[in-house]
Amino acid sequence: MHTLRQENLPKLDLPTDDELAPETVEFLASMPPLNVWRMIARTGVAREYRTLLSVMFGKDWFPGADREVIALRTFRQNGSDYEIPQHFVLAEAAGLPREASRAVLDDELDRLSPWHRRLCRMVDDMAADAKLGADQVRELVSHYGSQDMAARAIMIMAWFPMLTRFVDTTGVPVETVPDAYDGLSVPTGHG
Template sequence: MCSLRPENLPKLDLPADSELDADTAAFLTSLPRLNVWRMIARTGMVREYQAALSVMFGPDWIPGADREVIALRTFRQNASDYEVPQHFVLAEAAGLSRELSQAVLEDELDRLAPWFQRLCRMVDDMSTQAKLNAAQVRELVSHYGSQDKAAQAIMTMAWFHMLTRFVDSAGVPIDAGPDAYSGLSAPTRNG
């Protein structure tokens, strides 16, 4: 995995409040002060993105530790490092230790529980083949006990691939400051 992004990457500038409509600028104050939100504001769909992520980080989605294994593995596979520091914090909030998060990123899968190893391999396949195979989908259904939860896991895999492609192509700068992720338990709300 590469180190934190070099500042010389081609990038879009983060918009100043004066470049945003008043409602969007006000809405950004309700979100964690993460650079990704300001860049998403350029798309005109920051509210929709926040609504979708609120569901993905809510109690009715797949377990948070599974979500974070999927996220971290996606960041590794796509060599995307913007999200890693914040997802270390989110993974710990979901019960995944820093050591296990590092194992996902460093490809030391033998340190993980068998289910997390399987999730990593599924993310790897989605990274290279853009989809899961029928056996993997059946495994998700069997593990979660429903097609709805399997669909949530697949959406999570696809979502984080989309996010890395947006963040890296737009060149979202790493969030600075010693407490940039302090108290972060979800990327969709303060505190």
């Protein structure tokens, strides 16, 4: 994992309210005060991004603990530390204990359930090969009981690497406010 040393500080500045359209400033005021939202505002797709995350973090779309294992393993694979404090909170809200989150990040997979170990290995394989093999896809279908759910797992495995590349390349700084993640149960709000 990299640290917040000088060479890792922001490569793009977070936009100030003066740099953003009034409707974007209003939108940001309705979101959790996370630096990633301010940087996403630079892209012009913050509202669309919120819509997608609202679905991906919805209670019935995909098992939250599995999503968080995939996310945390991706952060480990990509050496990305911005998202980790948020996802510790999101993981606990989804029912994944802090000890399991730490096990994913510390590569102590024997401390995880067999399925979460398997998900970690799939994330590792996707990071190495940019795709899963046919046997792994069949395993996802078998475990989740449908091709739709398997497709959602694959989407999540592809989504989080994109996020870490954006966050780390733009240099989104970790929030410095001590209670920035209090009450956070989804990245789009508090429930």
